[in-house]
Amino acid sequence: MTSQWISQLQNTIKTDQYSTSVSELYRHSHDESDHPPVEPEIVCFPESTEDVLAIMKIAREASVAITPFGIGSGLEGQAIPIKGGISLNFERMNQVVKFSPEDLLVTVQPGITRLQLNHIINRHGLQFPIDPGADATIGGMTATNASGTTAVRYGVMRDQIVDLEIVLADGTLLHTGTKAKKSSSGYHLTGLFTGSEGTLGIITEITLKLHGIPEHTIAASCTFETPHQCAEAAHMILLSGIPVQRMEFVDAYSIAKVNDYGNYGLPEKHSLFFEFAGMKSAAEEEAALAQELLTDMNCENWRIAADSEERASIWKARHEMAYAYRHQAGMTITGGDVCVPISKLPELIDYARDLISESGLEGGVLGHIGDGNFHTSIAYDAKDPKQQIAAETINEKLAYRAIELEGTCTGEHGVGLGKMKYQDAEHGAAVAIMRNMKQMLDPNNLLNPGKIFT
The missing domain is CATH 3.30.70.2740 (Alpha-Beta Plaits)
Structure with a gap:
């Protein structure tokens, strides 16, 4: 027998905006983590903020849990609906709401992925540089405060967001910031909701800072005898002030795995991968200085990618490390x-x-x-x-x-x-403050319950 609240949902949103099929319930029961799957009772596909508000109203009145779902690439089970209820899939809310290249800003819906976004803005000489590896949704990256290979230069998601549109559990629609690049006005609510994993509110719009695409990019790699030497070398590069765009460590065991997976032919030793970007002369000088420093620290197999194809191959290998293990x-x-x-x-x-x-x-x-x-x-x-x-x-x-x-x-x-x-x-007394925030904003524990706090 269909629950009354499910019938109400089915009568509120369009027929193609919900599913209770076996395949969809299973798809929304897990992510890429090893946590046990749990199926929702229904999957909803909102197409607008108004849809989210309507779904939230029904969930609130029926005391039903809502778990946001991006693309399912998470690694800690955030998208698993452990209390059943509604899985809220944002794949249809994947549009650019407003693009302001003159302000280096873009406002997007949460379901757009980082590659989809870059495909749109790259033609204007702009990029969104945060790169967690997977083609994750911007909403999911915001919810987890994702970062990735370029964090050494650009920081994390929290550093890129100036405003969020949020639907709260009580139906309030709020904006956490403005379109200004900085502000000293009020509490930093944008920072609070970024990384909250859908436990405080549902993100329906994100306004992001954009960056210019560097004129020239150089990729390089080298090896060391031990992981310890790799870490010390990375520390030295940072202390030298060289503005690397990426600096990645991969141990010899993982190199062997990805070679076996993708036939990359990389030296099977403990390795560092670098990317230098900027004006051509500056990037070349930075790469040369890095080589000099690393040579003094007894690196081996220093190599600069010969062309853009080889550079792309290096980073493809790095991003496929996780899949090489899962293979x-x-x-x-x-x-x-x-x-x-x-x-x-x-x-x-x-x-x-x-x-x-x-x-x-x-x-x-x-x-x-x-x-x-x-x-x-x-x-x-x-x-x-x-x-x-x-x-x-x-x-x-x-x-x-x-x-x-x-x-x-x-x-x-x-x-x-x-x-x-x-x-x-990790947080000590601060955990109590976080719990109080959750209780204040979601007193009935409907928003992604069972996450962050035991």
Whole structure:
């Protein structure tokens, strides 16, 4: 028997804007994490802010949970509707609302992906540079405060957003900012909702800062004998003041994996990948200075990409690291996502590598070494409880060690389901303030319940 609130939804939005099919319920039951799937009771596909307001009204009156869904590329279970209810898929809210190239601003709906957005704005000599690897939606990237390979230069999502349009649980529609690039007026609500993972309000519009496309880009790579040396080299590059656009670390094990996956032919050693961008002469000088510094630190296999095709191949290989691990038949992939002060990075990378080696599991260390953020990718057999416990223990020990080093348990993937247990250790008394905010804005716990807080 169909619930009354589902019937009300079906009578409120268009027939093609909802689904209870087996395939759609399953598609919205999981993301790319290893957290158990949970199916919603119905999937809704809003096409406007007005649709979201109407759906929210029904959910509020029936006390039904709403879980936003972007493209399902999350790694911590944020999109899993663990209380059932409504999965709110934004794939049809994927339009540019307003493009102001003269102001270096664009306002978009949450369902547009970063590649779709760049396809539109690149022809104007502009780019949106945040690159988490996956072609994630801008709404999902906002909800998790995503970043990625270019964070060392451009920062994270929170640094790129000047205004959000939000639908609150009580039906209030608000804007968190203005179209000005900065403001000293009032509390920073844009920062509060960015990274809130859909637990405080539903994002329906995002206004982003844009950046010019650099005149010239150079990609380079080199290798070292140990991960520790890679981390020290990255630290030296940052201390030198070289404005790298990307600086990535990949350990030898992960290089071997991606070579096997994509036949890239990369040297199977602990590696650093760089990108230098700007005026042609400046980028060339920066690359030459980096080479000189790294050579003094005994790097090997220094190579500059010969052309744009080779440069694209380098970054394609980097982005396919995660898929190279997932390509293993019968294995489940999990991993850490820690971030620490740059000076603590060599110590933590060594610790991560030791944990994996001691566990007997296959795994690698890789990540955005330029801003102190790195990931572990660990393969285990989900049918073997001992292997699963071993994999979870690595993640747990790494997260607590990062917090001890004055870092965080998650640099960019978010809290979701997987990082809830670390919140008290990381934030202390501030967790109570966060809970109070959640209670004030969502007193009936309808917005993505069961995430961030236990």
